[in-house]
Amino acid sequence: MVREELLSRADAALAEGRWGDARSSYEQALADEETGAAYFGSAIALWWLGSNRESVDRCTRAYTLFRRSGAETAAARCAVWLAITYKANFANFAAANGWIARAERMLAGLDPGSLHGWVWVARAYRLPDLDTAEALSSKALDVARSAGDADLELVALSQLGLVLVGKGEAGPGFALIDEAMAAALAGDRSTLDTVVYTCCDMLNACELTDDVERAAQWCRVADDFVRTYGCPFLYAECRILYGSVLAATGRWDDADRELCAGVQLTAHTYPALHTRASTRLAELRIRQGRLEEAGHLLDDLGVGVEARGEQALSLAALLLARGDAHGAGRTLEPQLRPLEQHRTHLTTALDLLVDAYLTVGDLGKSAAAARRLTEIAARTDNDRSTAVAAGAAGRVAAARGHGAAAAADLEAALRAWSRLELPFESARTRVELGRVLADRRPEVAVDHLRRALATFETLGAAREADRAAAVLRSLGVRCRARTGKPGLLTVREKEVLRLIGAGLSNPEIAARLFVSRKTASHHVSSILAKLDLRNRAEAAAYVATVLGPRRGSDLL
Structure with missing residues (x-):
């Protein structure tokens, strides 16, 4: 089969959402000749299949080949795609901004058109400065309508809606997102990527407003879409954002399930989403009073005194719950201007x-x-x-x-x-x-x-x-005692509780049970939560006074 036929078949598969077929056809075309078009199409197919780093490598190669051949517009499109992917998948804003600047340089001197609009969308995407994001998204929307680019119009529309929700203008914001979602799902677009953009904006807006009914409705829509077309990114983001809304509205068991799934799904594939999932789960743990677990989640993300944005909010909440009000203040005060x-x-x-x-x-x-x-x-x-x-x-x-x-x-x-x-x-x-x-x-x-x-x-x-x-x-009112029971613990947790009662530290427990220190720490956190205990000192007292020496030794 000639290269043109392979590329045509690959492009058709890509448009229809047959990602495996598209990838295979692009690979065959690349075996015949390395071209920017084949690499770029392969990058998109790989992203939909969840191979994110390989996808970025392919798109970077496509950019290089387009530049060498003088196809500046195609190269700029690759740069835009890389910018958004670095933000959404990896939270690498430095790399994203570099690619946006590169696209802007390549388009300098040209009359504003559709590709300029995509650059503005990429610049505004997840931008903390919402006034600038609003201006950029509005410009992109105007140029999309002038150029007749339906995909750019819907993406800019939903992004503008999310920005407005973030600024506290929920009514106007959701009106724009609803319009974009309806049009994207009805087929007023040329690529399935547009559905992902608009759906993610909708779910992010639902999280900002704790709108559980709207979130549940659109999560069902997103899940139906994922069952048809795949897209691990959208599936993971649904779990995280819906879990966050469930946590806010008091459905903590359901929220726990969704957020834990989000953490597991993103652990080695989507660093940006993994950070978000872990942060949201830490916030739930703080509300539950499971502070050690919350601390572990934030520690694993490397969240410290230099934390910014949403991570700073989570860290401050944890510090406040631990009684470190000075630390909470030091964490939050530098964030007021950026926020x-x-x-x-x-x-x-x-x-x-x-x-x-x-x-x-x-x-x-x-x-x-x-x-x-x-x-x-x-x-x-x-x-x-x-x-x-x-x-x-x-x-x-x-x-x-x-x-x-x-x-x-x-x-x-x-x-x-x-x-x-x-x-x-x-x-x-x-x-x-x-x-x-x-x-x-x-x-x-x-x-x-x-x-x-x-x-x-x-x-x-x-x-x-x-x-x-x-x-x-x-006020003189009697209250029920705690209801935690050792029967709630697993066999391993009972072992750990006995060792806590014997005065062993986490490193000593880890050595005794031949597990990592991190695993021992997680067991301790789980025990504290299940028995409604604040710290390991209370756990030791629980073994001594509630269970007594004999029952403490019988925990095994």
């Missing part, structure tokens, strides 16, 4: 800072952070911003001894969280209300605290349940 355009993430950062400042007794800084939250809420006008701002104002007012103002703000926050149907946030607000109302309206305070305790116990938020129970006990 300024991303109101959703900025809101989270400021809310954490309010708690950090209150913990160290800095009422001035906590009040300033709360005021910024109120300003953001006034600009965005949605329930989430309202709830966060009102809750922060209420906590600051309570710290200042302004009980009536604190109660009014916290009640407003509770109403907003209830409308959003976010149980964890609602329960935490009830605990704050219980503290504020304890002296003036003790019966109402007890009701709020009991409802919060019930919610935390249902969710499995052990640390928060302990706090609610402690406040109830301070």
Whole structure:
């Protein structure tokens, strides 16, 4: 078969989503002659099959061959593809920006056209500066409509929608994404890549707004698409983003399953998605009170004092949960300016800072952070911003001894969280209300605290349940004891618990059981979670006082 026929057959297979056939035909064509077109087509097929690094290598080779042959436009298209792939798959923004700059240089001097629009989309893709991302996406949308490029139009439309959602304009943002999704799924595009772009934007927007119903709907659509065409990237991103929404809405068992699947699916294939999955799972572990596991997840990602963006938010939440308010503040303060355009993430950062400042007794800084939250809420006008701002104002007012103002703000926050149907946030607000109302309206305070305790116990938020129970006990209300039982443990976990009771450290446990230190640490974290214990000291006390010497020795 002549090379032209092989390429034609490969291109047809690629357009129809027959990735294996496309790859095979491109390989046959390359065996006959190495061309940029065959390498580029092979790169796309390999990406859909999940061979990401090989895909990048093929696209880089295609770029080189196009440049050598003087096909500058084709080379620029390769550069755009590489830029987006480096961002989406590997979170390598330095490499991505290099390829974008290369594409811009090759297109310099040409009248703006469709390929310029793709460069602007690549530049705006996952850009933290949402004002710039909005301007670039809008430019791309305009040029797409002028050039009649349906794929560019839909990608720019959905990306612009996601940017608006990130800026707190959920209504207009989702309207654009809905339009892009409907058109892409109806066939108003020439490539299946467009469906992946728009679907990922939709799911990211659902995560930002904790919209579980919309997320579930589009995850079903995405899963149907994956069953037909493959695409491990989209399947993994669905698991991660849907799991994040489930965690926010209190379906923690389902969230755990989805996020753990996301971590496993991306471990060796999609570094960017793996980081996101691990970060989201760490956030769930923090809420569950499983702080050691959360720490391991962030440590494995190399998240430290220089963390940025969403990873900085997760690290700060962990530090705050561990009682290191100063560390949380040091982590968050440098992030305020970079997050300024991303109101959703900025809101989270400021809310954490309010708690950090209150913990160290800095009422001035906590009040300033709360005021910024109120300003953001006034600009965005949605329930989430309202709830966060009102809750922060209420906590600051309570710290200042302004009980009536604190109660009014916290009640407003509770109403907003209830409308959003976010149980964890609602329960935490009830605990704050219980503290504020304890002296003036003790019966109402007890009701709020009991409802919060019930919610935390249902969710499995052990640390928060302990706090609610402690406040109830301070008001003279008896609470149920912990329900953790050694029967929940695996055989290996029972071995580890016995060794904790004997005073062994994690390295000593690892040596005794011939496992790695990391594995020993994970066993300890699992034991603490299952038995509702805060740390290994409590685990040792549990063996000594709850089980007693005989039962402790019988754990094996």
